[in-house]
Amino acid sequence: MRPLIRNEWFVRVAAPLLVGALVLAVWQLACQTYEVPAYLFPTPTDIAAKLASDLPGLLGALWSTLKVTFMAFAIAVIAGTALAFLFTQSRIIEFSLLPYAVILQVTPIAAVAPLIIILVKDTTAALTICAAVIAIFPIISNTTIGLKSVDPSLANYFRMNKAGRLQTLVRLRIPSALPFFLAGLRISSGLALIGAVVAEFVAGTGGRSAGLAYEILQSSFQLDIPRMFAALFLITATGVILFLAMAGLSNLLLGHWHESALKVEQ
Structure with missing residues (x-):
């Protein structure tokens, strides 16, 4: 057991860190060897120094982006889950509304965001709507599939025992859909962050509500590339943290009973 645990820790943690350290070392060495100016392509040490010196301002921008991300993610989870339950209870509702959900998913948010920003006067609300539009479809799709993916023998068993629709939903369909729903959360959390950043780019927000996208735009205009x-590093790190948080939630809820989270010894 101990060698297995150690090997798993190395594969999950140490190996990615070693690859990242190697990439950073090659990046630093290449920029120094070819004397690449910082305003064209900064070294990792230049970025780290700028991150340390400008951290308060960047953290303020990160908080503005996170507020939009969290609100959009919450809206996507609540609305997406409610729609998924409606779809599984009524095929008429599913056939009537699902095509519009697909249309929202395939329409580029950069094309829709200006219209939303014009119609919605409050900037934060407009950015939240844009991000929620991007983040909602994985919740709808995954949860709907999960609610429908029940074992036929178990469904027949519930019918034989004359279980009502509510009992079947609570005791059969929801547990069956939980792994799919949690997979949708992992996707949707990252999409909410992407949607918030893209909406900020389109809106070009500034002032107190300026997010990380605004910091990126301003830095590019001023040739402050480090x-x-x-700012890009903070966005990436935030996305990774969101994914790990959703993965941790999935392991917490599924780790003791579902095949996708059980650790199999080989």
């Missing part, structure tokens, strides 16, 4: 990379 600051731009520092």
Whole structure:
């Protein structure tokens, strides 16, 4: 057991960190060897120094982006789950509304965002709607599939025992849909962050509500490329943290009973 645990820790944690350290080392060495100016392509040390010096301002921008991300994610989870339950209870509702959900998913948010920003006067609300539009479809799709993916023998067993629709939903369909729903959360959390950043780019927000996208735009205009990379690093790190948080939630809820989270010894 101990060698297995150690090997798993190495594969999950140490190996990715070693690859990242190697990439950073090659990046640093290449920029120093070819004397690449920082305003063209900064070294990792330039980015780290800028991140340390401008951290308060960048963290303020990160908080503005996170507020939009969290609100959009919450809206996507609540609305997407409610729609998925409606779809499984009524095929008429599913056939009537699902095509519009697909249309929202395939329409580029950069094309829709200006209209939303014009119609919605409040900037934060407009950015939240844009991000929610991107994040909602994985919740709808995954949860709907999960609610329908029940074992036929178990469904027949519930019918034989004359279980009502509510009992079947609570005791059969929801547990069956939980892994699909949690997979949708992992996708949707990242999409909410992407949607918030893209909406900020389109809106070009500034002032107190300026997010990381605004910092990236300003840094590029001022040729402060290390600051731009520092903002990009914060966006990337936030996305990774959101994914790990959703993965941790999935392991917490599924780790003791579902095949996708059980650790199999080989």
